[in-house]
Amino acid sequence: MRQIDTERNLAKTIFDELRAAVVSGELAPGELYSVHDLAARLGVSRTPVREALIQLSERGMVRFERNRGIRILRTSAHDLEEVFAIRLLLEVPATFRATQLHAPGWVERLREHLEAMRAAAEEHDEAAFMAADRRFHETVNIASGNPRLARYVDSLRDMVSLRGNSTVDRSRGLADILTEHETIFEFIADGKAGQAAEAMRAHLLHTAELLIEQEAEDNDDVARVELDWTNYPG
Template identity: 40%
Template sequence: MTEPRPLGLPSFAPRTSLREQVADALRAAVVAGEMVPGQVYSAPTLAARFGISATPVREAMLDLAKQGLVDVVRNKGFQVTEVSGADLDQITEIRLLLEPPAAAAAATVATEDDVAALRPLARAIVDAAAAGDLIAYVEADREFHVRLLTIGGNPRLVEIVKDLRAQTRLYGLAGLAERGHLADSAEEHLRMCELLADGDAHGLEKLVRIHIGHVRHEWAGDDS
């Protein structure tokens, strides 16, 4: 069995929410394509990379298994669940139905505090793109969009979108980062903040629709 390639995973200090922190980091690694189908990942090996015990890692991986992101390999560890192009097409179709109008709704009710809370996340996305830190990019991107949609006041929609985003695979991110193109998509988040601040519902809806198109094609490594 070949050894897993090194992953750019962070280290954590022990906290009561350690299991959730590990799950978030591993989920981002799966979505970003840092963890790939066909490779077995053991809890002890991942725990050593995090600098923590294996228990919260194993628990986090079981949480991801319940979400359908990984499969349990008996007595060995976990494998990332394969996602087909057809799966990504269906996920994108649903996201396009939900997210652009929800973002438009957010633009009609957003406060200055709402916009102020999003700006640091947008900047974190830009910084992660510049550094080529794919896991940090995916995590900041997820948090940004969840907070944006939350402003609209429909928590059920937000939960559905969170699940759909977790099932997405962005295998094209590494190539975009290497070519210096990831920064272009990152900058879109700063523009979203401006549109939100201006209350431009139509402009924000249009930009979010374009942004999701990136996810299916350039970000997923599919230029078709």
């Protein structure tokens, strides 16, 4: 983490810095940290750090432990199942609505994010690829006319990031993920709302299944989750 050297938007800056440190693994899952030490590393007082940690706690990213400090949480297979169940309920209809509304300029912005994903895939730059992936989904969700939904889904993605690895590691390459997004984009660009929503649903299901299976493989004490997504919108 870098030291905070400005008072402008201090609370948001501290929150963003701590959130990024948790997502990147700089603050390691399972480890304990004190508010005092984190404040010292950022070069700020403890009060805004504590406030930022409370927000992270509400997102399920950290846990306060009495007289011990802050523990960085790791997402379980059950957590992943819950996260993707919510994303299916929110992002599938959001994709349908966004395609129908066809807000000015949003398809062009979506194309830019897709091009960024394509360039990152060619460079084998997973960090840049996943950042563009995140912007792609955020753009779709905002275009549905519900910015609050977009912010909430973005916070859910933080929980997935807490695993410390991704679907790219062993299950599939960047090119495969890119292909799924290209399919979504093609239907959106053609104004085919139902097919765009179905493509989003297929993408989210595939990602969920890979992540949950990977979590079960990584942890011998985690039972393999039998997924039943038949009741989710399609």
